[in-house]
Amino acid sequence: MPSSNRKRHGDFTSPNGDGQVPERAYAQFARRLQESADKKDLKSANLADKLGITRGTMARYWDGERLPPSDTLITLSETLGVSPAWLIRGGDKSGGVLASASDADWVRVEEFDLRQMTDSEKGEAIGSTLFRRDWLYLTLGDSSGLWIARLLSHEMGMPAGAPIFCKDHPQGEMPQEGRVYIFRVNGGTVIGRFTYRQTGLRMSLAEGRGHPVPFGSGMVDQVVTPADLEDRDFPHFIVARVVGVLARPL
Structure with a gap:
């Protein structure tokens, strides 16, 4: 997909407020998505069924062609047991998953x-x-x-x-x-x-x-x-x- 089609999508804008999502953000999101899904033995089609979206739409998220809107992102993160922020921005991997309620601060x-x-x-x-x-x-x-x-x-x-x-x-x-x-x-x-x-x-x-x-x-x-x-x-x-x-x- 040409980068010009990725200027703005969904809820996500660049930190400097210019409304542009960096090209690498799509690939990094897809990598974290696939990594999290693999740990739960889920494939793209499985996630599409769980989220109630078409498999074609899920495939575009999976392949890093686009980012999901916030409502889909939240449901996706809950399904995978990770935070929406970690899926989008990454960071310390250990901080991508919430602690158990008994251990939480x-x-x-x-x-x-x-x-x-x-x-x-x-x-x-x-x-x-x-x-x-x-x-x-x-x-x-x-x-x-x-x-x-x-x-x-x-x-x-x-x-x-x-x-x-x-x-x-x-x-x-x-x-x-x-x-x-x-x-x-x-x-x-x-x-x-x-x-x-x-x-x-x-x-x-x-x-x-x-x-x-x-x-x-x-x-x-x-x-x-x-x-x-x-x-x-x-x-x-x-x-x-x-x-x-x-x-x-x-």
Whole structure:
């Protein structure tokens, strides 16, 4: 398959936010997929039947011609007993498989209400949930300093009320290209994708309109640029980075 057809697929974009998946990522994904399947004596056709997809589609994943969408990836990883992050990105092989529940290290993740957030603090925690530390790390690429919030409206392809994993943004540190952040602006809270590129896709907060920008499998309606951070009328203050939505890393 020509590399030009692999610019963007499913939920996976390159770390620098340009929307391109490196050519080698397909082959590496296929290698890890076949390696994991072999340990369970599964072939491509067996996996297709278990996942409820056509054998032709599974064969394209198996041969490294394409990457699966997030819902298929999660089901596939559960079937193989590995993490979605390991299938896609690799890393320490021993960290690709979750420890048994009895051996797992658990961490309590607090939840905050975005409606109670101010320019200086998140407010009081409204609850907490126990998560396996290895699951957080393997799924989100991080397991420390995380907290949960719930979307106030339909964003990132998720309905209002969907939980998101967040991490406080260090004061004075510039945001990273293509990352999704929680911003405070004009007394309110918004979620937006930060970009250094002046593409004309900025949404004017005053006018309340703009073009949606693809991000992962959903949409992030607000695009924030360095100009927004310095805007005299509506300066955007970075509160936290959105690390993931449910089991999907951002």
